[in-house]
Amino acid sequence: MSQSFDIAVIGATGTVGETIVQILEERDFPIGELYLLASAESAGSSVPYRGKNVRVREVDAFEFGKVNIAFFAAGPAVTRSYAARAAAAGCAVIDLSGGLPVDQAPNVVPEVNGALLATLARPLQVACPSPSAAALALVLSPLRDLLKIERVSVTACLAVSSQGREGVTELARQTAELLNVRPLEPRIFDRQMAFNLLAQVGVPDADGHVPLEKRLVSELRELLSLPLIKVGVSCIQVPVFFGDSLSVSVQTAEAFDLAAVNAALESADGIELVEAGDYPTPVGDAVGQDAVYVGRLRHGIDDVCELNFWATSDNVRKGAALNAVQVAELLIKDVA
Structure with a gap:
């Protein structure tokens, strides 16, 4: 008989929390009891x-010993307030807020470094990276062995949904x-x-970098296991409701075969490669979908060691909620 798992979703009334619940249902995750949790202001509503x-119940009064896995889809302060309590109760923590230090909760994108889960101590504490870092790592991962x-x-x-429901409403x-x-x-x-x-997007530090830019750099290095790679990032806010887009330039140590790059991406999990001459958009392609869409692959204008491309994905669904559910699926794979 297949085993079921009791699940808690913290931040269940937010855009990411609601999407986690939707994807759990779509993918027929083996749930026994589902507990939806939020702040006192949101408690009493329903999903x-x-x-x-x-x-939706109030998170402050919840006993985490009731559940096997808790998705933390509220802000970093909420994660820091309750994750330790969940772990102490034997509950696995999947954090989407970036609220836990990496030595406590390493970042995981299943298509990139999912094997890491098998090496972590239980009860597991793991983080999902920012949607932009997840998308970029997903595209670059199949190219690591091909490009230097x-x-x-x-x-x-970044779409305004990166600021939560308030950003969309605004x-x-x-x-x-x-x-x-x-x-x-x-x-x-x-x-x-x-x-x-x-x-x-956010308040810059003394050097002019905003926290999300610094987070993307550290997460990309971690996910790709390339701690010395140089990364330059600019995060801008665009008037799009859902769907982040990335304009990317990769500098390599030597010339590469563009056809081989296309072939590697075409065969990679989680990627939809758009044919040459076309390009993907958030609204027309990515929103509501479970893939990162990639197009406009090309060499630099005067540099055969430069790869340029465009990528777009649903930041709430693919970049956050689906990644978290896929982590949970890997977590239960050997016991369900």
Whole structure:
């Protein structure tokens, strides 16, 4: 008889938390009891699951000994407040917030370094990287043995859903106000987001780097097991509801065969390679899908050691929720 697992989702009323519940149902994850948890302000609401509305409970009063796996899909402060309690109760922790140090909860993308899970102590504590780092690592992973990568430069165009449901609501509100010729008062963002591009996402440090840029660099090095690789990152906020896009340039130590790069990506799990002459977009291709879409692969204009490409994926679904559920699937693989 197959085994079932009791699951908790913390941050269940957020965009990522709701999507985790949706994907658990879609992939028929063997759930015994499902507990949906959130702050006191969100407790009492409900989230649909298998034809029913499951009531959301307050996380502060929850006994983690009731569950086998807890998905932490709220902010870093929530993870830091409750993850230790969950682990002490024998519950596996899958953190999507970046709230735990890497030596405590290493980052895992199943298609890239899923084998790492077998080496970790139980109860397992593991992290899911930022959606942009997950997407970029997924594309670069099948190229590690093919290219001698020296440097990666990326401009990450982040959808407003990277700021949670509030970001989505804010873009919709700003768009409506502008289209109706009403005065615009920015709230979540520090200036107009609708029909605009914002050159930084978050508060920069003394050197001008925002936390998300530094996080992407460290996560990419960790996921690819390339601690010395040079990475240049600029994160910008774009007026797109869902779907992050990456403009990437990879500098290699020697010339490479572009056809071999295409072949490696075409055969890799989790990647949809768009044929030459076409390119993917978040709205037309990636949103709601379970793959990273890659296109516009080309050499540098005057450098045969340079690879340029464009990638896009659903930041909430593929970059966060699906990655977390796939980690859980690997975790239970040997005991279900």
